[in-house]
């Protein structure tokens with residue numbers, strides 16, 4: 094199963110599912126509790142959220158389609174450097190029964206004009222990495238909240254720019270880390286909060302991708318370098334840390350009672366990119382002749398101020414199955430294994446196991462129902478329908494639902510600008526460490542001390 098959004102299937106299925114889901118508004122979700130009905134009641138008084146969307150490629154299309162399913166959302170403006178993508182998305186918005194949004198595609202900074210011209214509450218970006226911060230900063234400077242795809246920023250300077258702009262203009266900036274919404278990640282969070290594993294000691298996470306097989310923006314078909322290839326050619330560290338780190342950061346209360354202190358990082362040699370270039374275009378081709386810095390494997394070790402350790406693996410190029418395998422270790426027990434929760438992926442994957450209070454290994458499934466997270470209990474049935482749109486549709490739905498409803502109620506989104514900055518900062522810090530024989534890198538305190546009093550999050554609020 095290719096887990097990337099399949100555009101053809103997506104478009105074919107969307108109209109059928111859309112019709113079905115339109116019937117299930119917030120008040121009549123199957124399995125919703127009494128509290129959820131009250132929630133629905135409160136929401137009906139809330140304002141409409143006016144959204145501008147930047148970058149409507151593979152990922153942006155998936156997010157936009159789900160946004161159009163949410164109550165209280167109006168998509169008012171669309172921006173992409175490709176005019177055909179703006180036109181296509183304008184059609185989707187119109188088909189969803191909304192007014193045709195304004196389109197922006199004059200240049201690669203036309204999002205700035207959009208932010209300055211349009212009356213919007215929120216700007217979302219799903220552009221290539223290097224555009225995330227420019228879009229979010231333009232949005233916040235123009236008085237809009239911002240949300241960005243992962244990672245939020247490429248450099249440490251950019252991380253600070255996000256934090257300082259959000260603070261200066263009093264705006265929210267949420268990074269859309271959908272891995273935090275995996276059902277299993279949230280169940281484990283619940284198990285941790287209920288004390289099943291005792292005091293937290295250590296977590297392991299990974300971003301293990303197969304970008305070459307999936308042909309994900311490394312080389313374009315005409316032999317030029319894709320946007321991801323540009324990053325991998327010039328950088329060497331963990332360029333994509335947040336899928337692996339996000340769930341662990343929530344489990345371990347990073348920036349909410351604890352904070353990251355320092356890290357060290359090491360990369361293997363780089364092989365897969367050059368081999369891929371040679372095999373695809375021939376040894377004499379420009380992309381096969383150039384140097385590639387990014388090691389095929391990167392391992393980063395992080396320690397928190399309170400003494401929790403984290404291991405973070407990154408591998409995007411060499412042949413390997415996509416696997417968000419994780420481990421959480423506490424004084425009373427551990428849970429280790431595959432974090433992905435969809436049954437269809439159960440074939441030969443590392444099934445999660447739990448070892449609780451010195452008992453025997455037990456299958457994670459023994460715990461899944463008892464410790465299911467309240468958000469999944471309330472909205473899981475509806476969220477699961479979006480798996481037909483994309484492998485991550487269920488998580489994207491829950492994440493966007495929380496973002497939209499937090500902002501409609503003038504609440505802080507569940508993941509804030511300090512999370513975005515801290516999780517993304519691992520990129521440049523790991524690169525600096527790799528470049529200096531795994532030297533120790535201090536992790537900046539983006540919260541400037543606020544981490545001491547910030548309450549932990551259980552990702553349950555809307």
Ligand SMILES: NC(=O)c1ccc[n+]([C@@H]2O[C@H](COP(=O)([O-])OP(=O)(O)OC[C@H]3O[C@@H](n4cnc5c(N)ncnc54)[C@H](O)[C@@H]3O)[C@@H](O)[C@H]2O)c1
Nearest residue numbers: 148149150151152153173174175201219220221222242243
């Ligand atoms: N959370 C996830 O699971 C997940 C999955 C895939 C991708 N992503 C993230 O989503 C983002 C986009 O990935 P993708 O696969 O959709 O890439 P993509 O190349 O398919 O889409 C990017 C879009 O942005 C447009 N664009 C580029 N520069 C622009 C600019 N300056 N202004 C406006 N539009 C611009 C492109 O024309 C394209 O339509 C990346 O940050 C990626 O890391 C996240």
